[in-house]
Amino acid sequence: MKVRLHARPVAPLRRSWACGIVGFVAVLLSAASTAPSPLYSIYQEQWRFSTATTTVVFAVYCLCALAGMLLFGSLSDTVGRRPVLLLSLGLVGVSMVVFVLADGVGWLLVARALQGIGGGVGGCAVAAALIDLAPGGALLGSLTPIVGIGAGSVGAGVLVQYGPAPTTLTYLVVLALTVAAAVGVLRIPETVSHRRLVVRPRRISVPVLARKAFLVLSLPVVAVWAVGGLYMGLGPMLAADLLGSQSAAVDGLVVTMLAVFGALAQVTCRGVRCRTAISRGSWLLLAGLALVAAALSFGSTVLFFVATALLGFGWGATYMAAFRLLTELADPTRRGELLAAVNVVSYVGTALPTIGLGLATQQLGMQNATTAFIVVVAALVLLALANLPQPTAQTPVEQRTPVA
Secondary structure, three states: OOOOOOOOOOOOOOHHHHHHHHHHHHHHHHHHHHOOHHHHHHHHHHHOOOHHHHHHHHHHHHHHHHHHHHHHOOHHHHHOHHHHHHHHHHHHHHHHHHHHHOOOHHHHHHHHHHHHHHHHHHHHHHHHHHHHHOOOHHHHHHHHHHHHHHHHHHHHHHHHHHOOOHHHHHHHHHHHHHHHHHHHHOOOOOOOOOOOOOOOOOOOOOOHHHHHHHHHHHHHHHHHHHHHHHHHHHHHHHHHHOOOOOOHHHHHHHHHHHHHHHHHHHHHOOOOOHHHHHHHHHHHHHHHHHHHHHHHHHOOHHHHHHHHHHHHHHHHHHHHHHHHHHHOOOOHHHHHHHHHHHHHHHHHHHHHHHHHHHHHHHHHOHHHHHHHHHHHHHHHHHHHHHHOOOOOOOOOHHHOOOOO
16 A cells, blocks of 8 residues: 655745734844844954944944845845745844854954845845735834844843853844744745746935935934934943943843834824924934933933933934835835935934944044034934924825925
8 A cells, every 4th residue: 555645735824923923023133133232342352443343343234234125125026025034034044153153353244244134135025024914014114123123232231241151142042033033934925926036226216306305304314323323333332331331231221222212202103293203303312412411421320321211212203204204205106216215314324423433432532422423413403403394284294295
């Protein structure tokens, strides 16, 4: 008697479960990007490199994520969401292995580059998959990266502070979570029906009539992501060096607080008019920046965390509203080109100011350089406020073209 064994096909998960898995991937990709933040001071002490080098290591992620997003951001539209998510997780997993093997700055740069490309490619696929799978996917797509930013930093801080092998354990945990996420992605339904291998770099374009408005709205975007770059790149080092903190868990908490209050702002300010949200968020940014400067001057940890909460809420409210207005500047058929331009502004606004701060630190010292950085960012916020048009009482803000 011959017995034939037939492998039963694995049924895809229900959409609600699949949406949860994709959301977990979104959190994981962002968490992986901030996991090294509490470790930079350890690397700096072991390998004797400057703060400027630290900011370059941080910025490599931003620039490579931008490259991955622009070159391969539309890949999931052609080959499918699932293969691109697996590719992204694979690149992040390999980057974790490189981190574990790292014995110098060159390895860190390679690991961050792999992370950046994986995050850039995966970020677009995650956003598209969430919208495909759930009606509220757009909001989930905007919240999960912020949750991941906070979770990665505080989780790594706790592992560094209380776990063994501080420069290894964090990456092994992220690697294990990456493998688990990949197994889950294999079970999600594919939402792209006609698949073919086509690589189309995203076109970057801003409509001519909207360029002045784009420039005005780019000011708060650069300001909020410069603040994000300061915290994600040097936040733990600021807490350790300027506030005298000896706890990696506390140092990692500063990034988490920024992210948590940023997410809270996005949830609570959804119904607020965009220009009102930008205005209020900008004033919170200014208040937070002033308190950071005061906290660094007096060495007050409590004041620093209060300032971080204000900055986080201002960050979330301002960026969400500016992003919504920016998406209205182009016809829906050209919106992808405009969003590519917004991404360029966001990533460049994160990377370049942070590198500039690192270089200034070598000449001025950490505290003076950070104070100068705060003054520059505050000037950007004030410039944005000065050029922000005032809405009339009769017309909702979102229904009018945001022209300065």
